[in-house]
Amino acid sequence: MLWYIARRVGYALIVVWAAWTVTFILLYRLPSDPVSIMLHGAGGEVASRASATQRAALAHQYGFDRPVIVQYFLLLGRALRGDFGLSVQNHLPVAKLVGQALPSTVQIALLGLAFALLLGAGVAIAANYSRNRFLRGLLFAVPPLTASFPTFWVGLMLLEVFSFRLGWFPAVGNDGFRAAVLPAITLAIPAAASYAQVLSRGIEKTLREPFIDVVRAKGAQRARVHLVHAFRNAMIPALTLVGLTVGGIFAGAVVTETVFSRSGMGNLLQASVNSQDIPVVQILVLLSAVAFAIVNLAVDLVYPFIDPRIARPAR
Amino acid sequence: MTDVLPLETAASTAPARRRTRTPFRVRYDLVLAGAVLLVIVLWAAVPQLFTSQNPLVGVGAAAHQAPSAAHPFGTDMIGRDLFARVVYGTRSSLQATAVAIAIAFVASTVIGLVSGFVGGVLDEVLMRVVDVMLAVPSLLVSLLLVTALGFGTTNVAIAVGIGSVAAFSRVLRSEVLKVRTAAYVEAAAGTGARWWDILLRHVLPLAITPILALVALEFGGAILAIASLNFLGYGAAPPAPDWGGLVSDGRNYLATAWWLTTLPGLVIVAVVVSANHISRVLGESR
Numbered sequence A: 001m002l003w004y005i006a007r008r009v010g011y012a013l014i015v016v017w018a019a020w021t022v023t024f025i026l027l028y029r030l031p032s033d034p035v036s037i038m039l040h041g042a043g044g045e046v047a048s049r050a051s052a053t054q055r056a057a058l059a060h061q062y063g064f065d066r067p068v069i070v071q072y073f074l075l076l077g078r079a080l081r082g083d084f085g086l087s088v089q090n091h092l093p094v095a096k097l098v099g100q101a102l103p104s105t106v107q108i109a110l111l112g113l114a115f116a117l118l119l120g121a122g123v124a125i126a127a128n129y130s131r132n133r134f135l136r137g138l139l140f141a142v143p144p145l146t147a148s149f150p151t152f153w154v155g156l157m158l159l160e161v162f163s164f165r166l167g168w169f170p171a172v173g174n175d176g177f178r179a180a181v182l183p184a185i186t187l188a189i190p191a192a193a194s195y196a197q198v199l200s201r202g203i204e205k206t207l208r209e210p211f212i213d214v215v216r217a218k219g220a221q222r223a224r225v226h227l228v229h230a231f232r233n234a235m236i237p238a239l240t241l242v243g244l245t246v247g248g249i250f251a252g253a254v255v256t257e258t259v260f261s262r263s264g265m266g267n268l269l270q271a272s273v274n275s276q277d278i279p280v281v282q283i284l285v286l287l288s289a290v291a292f293a294i295v296n297l298a299v300d301l302v303y304p305f306i307d308p309r310i311a312r313p314a315r
Numbered sequence B: 001m002t003d004v005l006p007l008e009t010a011a012s013t014a015p016a017r018r019r020t021r022t023p024f025r026v027r028y029d030l031v032l033a034g035a036v037l038l039v040i041v042l043w044a045a046v047p048q049l050f051t052s053q054n055p056l057v058g059v060g061a062a063a064h065q066a067p068s069a070a071h072p073f074g075t076d077m078i079g080r081d082l083f084a085r086v087v088y089g090t091r092s093s094l095q096a097t098a099v100a101i102a103i104a105f106v107a108s109t110v111i112g113l114v115s116g117f118v119g120g121v122l123d124e125v126l127m128r129v130v131d132v133m134l135a136v137p138s139l140l141v142s143l144l145l146v147t148a149l150g151f152g153t154t155n156v157a158i159a160v161g162i163g164s165v166a167a168f169s170r171v172l173r174s175e176v177l178k179v180r181t182a183a184y185v186e187a188a189a190g191t192g193a194r195w196w197d198i199l200l201r202h203v204l205p206l207a208i209t210p211i212l213a214l215v216a217l218e219f220g221g222a223i224l225a226i227a228s229l230n231f232l233g234y235g236a237a238p239p240a241p242d243w244g245g246l247v248s249d250g251r252n253y254l255a256t257a258w259w260l261t262t263l264p265g266l267v268i269v270a271v272v273v274s275a276n277h278i279s280r281v282l283g284e285s286r
Helices: A002-028 A034-041 A044-049 A052-061 A068-080 A094-129 A133-146 A151-165 A176-207 A210-217 A222-259 A265-274 A278-306 B004-021 B028-045 B082-118 B120-135 B138-149 B153-163 B165-180 B183-190 B195-231 B243-253 B259-284
Strands: none
Touching (some): A002 A278, A002 B120, A002 B138, A034 A052, A094 A133, A094 A176, A094 A265, A094 A278, A133 A176, A151 A176, A151 A222, A151 B243, A151 B259, A176 A222, A210 A222, A222 A265, A222 A278, A222 B138, A222 B195, A265 A278, A265 B138, A278 B120, B082 B120, B082 B153, B082 B243, B120 B165, B138 B153, B138 B165, B138 B195, B153 B165, B183 B195, B195 B243, B195 B259, B243 B259
16 A cells, blocks of 8 residues: 555656656747747837847846756756746746635635536436436436537626626626636536546446346345445546546636636736746646646545555555 | 257348348438538638628627627627628638647657557657646647747647647557557468558558547547637737637627627537537447
8 A cells, every 4th residue: 555655656746747847848948939938928128128138148047048958957956946937027936926826726626626526426326317218318418518618608608697697696806705606617517527427427337237236136225226336336437537637627717717807827827828928837837737646646545445456456 | 959050040140130220320410510510611611602791890880789680690899790700710710720630630640650559668658748748738738839839820720739639649549559459450460461551451441430530529629729729819810700719809798798709609619519429429330
């Protein structure tokens, strides 16, 4: 078990390091000039006023005047010490900007995840439990359909109906639980769609297993067969999926926060891409990999409790 | 005696039964999905056949009108016909999608083929890199690339294409592996066929349906990703219409003009649902 945990932690660290490397290559080593992009990001007039010496100073600050491998280790070393550089736009430390934006996004992300799990599990259980053929078909057909909806459009539709027509929730802003509900639902819908699909198929498959016949023969109620036995066995692939979709929820936050005019990491990323603020963009994208690594680590550590066979050495 | 007989009857009746069980049936769902995609392609090719209105110049007197017979999708704040804007916006949206798919397809075919065909250490290394790319959602990879490359329809298309390479090459590799290890391919190799002969005559025909299914899926995904990036404002410059941009423009009038966001969004949904449906049917038909 200890060996299992150590391996999983090591794997998470490798993913984060590799993601940093990939973002470094894409942002700093593409056939483009990061100094020009940064100056451009700081505003047109700054770019035209910048003298050759100022350009050289900026290039030196980021180590662009040195060989690639030196640049790489210079920036990686700084990142390891918690120094992620300054935002090109407003010269604030990137870590501070991200720290300010984090809580608001974590709030809607967690709420969205909770909605998605409830909705996904609810639809999957109802789809398999229902004896009505029409309802069953509907519950199996709706999730793949909603997965093709653009996130921004779903958000706008929710806004239109629940904020403008019905007035149940505030249309914009960050304050309080009520303002977080619609953004969280927007984030939850695509995630819930994929959870529902995987869970429905998993439950359907498990119900055909021989052990279910044994459970029935022993006199278990229909509800118990579905909720306890079939659902538990269908949970492993769904849990894997939760780990995989967490990054997607963060990507969804970029669009969702723009739609609902909320401040947060998504909104910060949108603004930073707009002004081509390379250091901020890099850290935000890296954070999605960190979130991915952490959640998958958590998922890996939960597996053995659901299915004890997983942590056992394969012998 | 008794156990020979059923075997013989099973062998002799099985082909006949299969023939009678699958008569030609019109798949109305497929016809509908195909029709949606055909209409979209025609919108892109010959927009003037579908609307007589000008997508760029509005009639001030006709501003802010709800959908009607004259303006099926209504008009925007300066009196431009929304339907005309959607129809004329199709071309840039589809062109960007085509570029994105081409990039994703070529890059991931190379990676998938090399990884699945050569195998060994190279496969191991390539797949670990793909793993890392999959840890970052494709939309964020696209945003990263837009930051590095700059804005505009072409750059958005390139960014979306590269953003989907990881997921795409993972699936292609597994398809290649599946076919490569099939007994008949090994038999062909055993009879001394050259590798390109194996690839073209034995592997490709079998792999073409899953590849088409994958392209259809990627088509839907690329439309969504491009619309999202355009919605965020990284796509075409203002007067030119594109789908994501149209929804974004309508945002400011959400309370008063529902059609400006709802209808262009529905067009995107119809296209993506159709593409995904075709992809699923092709994927099941193997």
